[in-house]
């Protein structure tokens with residue numbers, strides 16, 4: 001049995017939100033030697049990703065998928081979708097040294 005991790009990118013056609021969902025694809029053979037794929041999400045069987053996934057932002061189902069690897073060629077799509085890392089620099093005025 002073989003498992004492949006897949007990150008499937010989606011785009012909402014209603015609000016243009018772009019997100020990814022992580023799936024595990026389990027390749028199995030049944031008793032007759034027919035190869036099959038079982039899609040898992042969070043360890044649970046899930047339908048294969050397709051158009052119609054629910055948008056996490058607006059809740060509509062007007063979503064579409066991208067080809068694999070699409071987002072790696074368009075990093076700007078996810079860059080604005082994810083919240084930026086918090087700035088660790090405290091917002092303090094520069095300390096110029098002891099005043100006395």
Ligand SMILES: [Zn+2]
Nearest residue numbers: 012015055058
């Ligand atoms: Zn949406």
